[in-house]
Amino acid sequence: DAMVIQNPRYQVTQFGKPVTLSCSQTLNHNVMYWYQQKSSQAPKLLFHYYDKDFNNEADTPDNFQSRRPNTSFCFLDIRSPGLGDAAMYLCATSRDRAPGYEQYFGPGTRLTVT
Amino acid sequence: GQQVMQIPQYQHVQEGEDFTTYCNSSTTLSNIQWYKQRPGGHPVFLIQLVKSGEVKKQKRLTFQFGEAKKNSSLHITATQTTDVGTYFCAGWGQAGTALIFGKGTTLSVSS
Numbered sequence: 001d002a003m004v005i006q007n008p009r010y011q012v013t014q015f016g017k018p019v020t021l022s023c024s025q026t027l028n029h030n031v032m033y034w035y036q037q038k039s040s041q042a043p044k045l046l047f048h049y050y051d052k053d054f055n056n057e058a059d060t061p062d063n064f065q066s067r068r069p070n071t072s073f074c075f076l077d078i079r080s081p082g083l084g085d086a087a088m089y090l091c092a093t094s095r096d097r098a099p100g101y102e103q104y105f106g107p108g109t110r111l112t113v114t
Numbered sequence: 115g116q117q118v119m120q121i122p123q124y125q126h127v128q129e130g131e132d133f134t135t136y137c138n139s140s141t142t143l144s145n146i147q148w149y150k151q152r153p154g155g156h157p158v159f160l161i162q163l164v165k166s167g168e169v170k171k172q173k174r175l176t177f178q179f180g181e182a183k184k185n186s187s188l189h190i191t192a193t194q195t196t197d198v199g200t201y202f203c204a205g206w207g208q209a210g211t212a213l214i215f216g217k218g219t220t221l222s223v224s225s
Contacts, residue, residue, distance in 0.1 A: 033212075042202060042215040043157065057212075090156055099144040099206035102159040103213065 003027070004106035006091050012112045013081050021076040021109045023091030029104070031097045032074040034066060035090040037108070043090055049074060050097050078111075086113045116141050118205045120216030127223055133190040135219035137203035144206045146179060146186045147213065152199040160201075193223050 005024045013019040023032065031050050035043035047056045049068040063085070065077040078085055088110050092103040117140045127133050137146065145164040149157035161170055163179035163186060170177045174197075176189045186205075190197055200220045204213040 040220070042217045044215075045212050048212065092157075097212070100162065100164065102147060102162065103157075105156040105158070108156050 004091055004093055004104050006089075006106040006109050008109060009107060010110050010112070012114060013078075014114055015083065016080045019078050019081055019111070021078075021089050021091075021111070023074045023076070023106055024072050025091075025093045025104075025106075026072070027093055027095075027104060028071060029093035029095050030071075031094045031101075032068060033092040033094070033103065034064075034074070034076050035092060037088045037090055046076070048097065081111070081113045083113050086111055116205075116214050118203060118214045118216040120203055120219055122219055123217065124220050125222070127193050127221070129195060129223050129225045130192050133193050133197070133221055135188050135201050135203075135221075137186045137188075137205075137216050139184045139205050139214075142183050144183075146203055146205045148177060148186075148188055149202045149204060149215075150199050151202065151218070155199075157202060190221075193221070195223050195225055197221060198223050 007022045033048040034046045037043045045057050046060045046064055047066055063079050068074045088108045090108045091106040094101040094103045119138045121136050147162045148160040150160055151157045161177050166183050167181045168179040174191045178187045186203055200218040202215050202218045204215045
C-alpha cells in the first residue's frame, strides 16, 4: 500500500543534542510537509517542500531545518533541542500544494527531550 | 494572519446522541477540509468542501460549508464509540499555499 512512513516512532534526545527525524513516502507526491503537534493542540506547520523548493513558515525557529534529498525522503533536523521542542512531529504529503489537495499524514514521531 | 477557530474544544456524549462541531474563519476560504485524529493516531482526511452552501454526507456524518465560505460544521448523528477522536477543520485561504488547522474538537463517547 502506498503510504507515508516515519522513523523512528519514538525518539529520546538530550537537551541541546542534535536529532534527525525521517519521513519517506511511496505516493510520489510533490509536496512534503512537517508539522509539530503538542498535546491537545492543532498541528502547526513548520515548513514544506514543493518538489525541491523549500518553504519556511515565518514563525518557525531557526533551530529547525529540513532536507529533501529526493522525492521520496524528507528529514527534519533539530539542531539544539530544547525542552519546549518535545512534541509529536508529523510528516504529511500531498500531490500538489494548491487548495483542494488532501494531505496524507504519517504516524508521527514522538520526541522527548531530557 | 488568517485564523481558523473551532468550538467546542471538548464534547462528551452518550452513545446514540448527536454531536456537532463548528468551524469559523477570519477570512473567506477557498475550501475547507475535515480530518479525524484517533487517540494516539495521526490525522486522517475525511472530506473537502469547496462550494458555497455545500452539504456532503458520509453515512452518519454531515458536513456543511457556509454561504459566505467562512464557516463550516460537522454533525454526527447517533454517535458510536468508534467516533471517538479529535475532529479538525482546516482551511485554505484565498491566497494561501498552506492549510490552516483549527484547534480541533475532541469527542468522547460513553456507552
